[in-house]
Amino acid sequence: MRRPPQRIGTVEIDDTLGSGGMGVVYVGSQPGLGRSVVVKGLRGQAREDNHAVARFQREAQAMATVQHQNVVAVFDAFEWRGEPWIVQEYVDGADLARLLAHQSPLEPRLAALIGLSIVRGLEEIHDRGIVHRDLKPSNVLLGRNGDVKICDFGIALDHHGPGLTRTGFALGTVPYMAPEQMLGENVDFRSDLFAVGILLYEMLCGDVPFPAKDPKDDASLVRRIQSQKYVRPRDRRRAIPRTLARILQECLRAKPRRRPSSTTDLRRALEKHLGHPSPTDVRSEIAGHLAVIAGDPDTTNDDHPDDASEVDPDATTRTAPEIVPERRVIARGLWIGAASAAVLVLLAAATVGLWARSVGPLETMRMTAALLR
DSSP states (O other): OOOOOSEETTEEEEEEEEEOSSEEEEEEEETTTTEEEEEEEEOGGGGGOHHHHHHHHHHHHHHHTOOOTTBOOEEEEEEETTEEEEEEEOBSEEEHHHHHHHSOSOOHHHHHHHHHHHHHHHHHHHHTTEEOOOOOGGGEEEETTSOEEEOOOTTOEETTSOOSOOTTOOEEETTSSOHHHHTTOOOOHHHHHHHHHHHHHHHHHSSOSSOOSSTTOHHHHHHHHHTTOSOOHHHHOTTSOHHHHHHHHHHTOSSGGGSOSOHHHHHHHHHHHHTOOOHHHHHHHHHHHHHHHHHOTTOOBTTBTTGGGOOOTTOSSOOOOOOOSTTOOSOSSOBOOOOTTEEESSSOHHHHOOOOOBOOOOSSOOBOOOOOO
16 A cells, blocks of 8 residues: 555645545544544546546535534545545544444344434435435444444435436445335435344344345345345344334335335434433443443353354455454454445446455554445
8 A cells, every 4th residue: 555645635644544446545634623534535547437526526515415413524525636535524433344243233222322323314314305325334433432423425316416326227235225226216215214224133133134145136135125035133133122123124114105204203213212312322322332342352142142253254344353442442443345245237347346455453443434335
């Protein structure tokens, strides 16, 4: 990996977080504001590709319109020496994929708290007329202080602006895509709610409900989703509360009209299940759970004692982290989210493919939004 530049715009660069065929991510600081930030940029041929540039600009524009504590903030977007860059919030922690690699399944209350945080962020996103379309563990960041933040709006659909996709083309990540999304049909907020159901199921059961057995056979996966052929959560794990199981099963309905009627309704259902915790209470509880996990490498769930140690060696977004003491959450270092699972039919593979790789340990845990997938 080549040495990072000393400065990009007003940002003094400290280190490289990761790089791939299309993009690079640095961590740096803005001395005038006294804050750490993340800088994302295109590289190589991607800078000359209109689709890649349009997608990059779409991410900045979509994220910049959303100001919410559960969504990664974008501070600036500019050109520097002829190259496009995005400056965004730095999150000290890890992503949900790394947590699940170490501790899976999660305690039901922790899973519900993370789910509620995601839905609170989604509610603001949807209120802005934006559909994320790529919710997955690597796009959910967990701060060591209990923050949960949605990131990577690279394929977000803004109903108020010009679209980058059209009916008949699929864009997203298997197996987190709703069936209508895989079929290239029109999507709306309910497609994101389907992904929330997948995330809840994975956090609670240790695996996705509709695994992609053959990455090239999307039709078979769609049929399984449409026929609702999956093991019900309480059949996988009796410790899951009935109300929480019912909430996630409603999100997984094959027909969009049978899912929750609004993101607000889903948020209220999760709040009721959890006892109506405030955002501050949620952060505090999540931080406490993560501190216990990070402080005890042997921590497992009583009803699934073997699940926490089982890690798929071939999973590109689930790499076992190094556990460090003193309340450090999950790991040092970073994996930039994997593109191997992405279904990007509209854009050419050279435009949207990005193979993720580890960048090694850092002095402190650093986390940022994933590179362009």
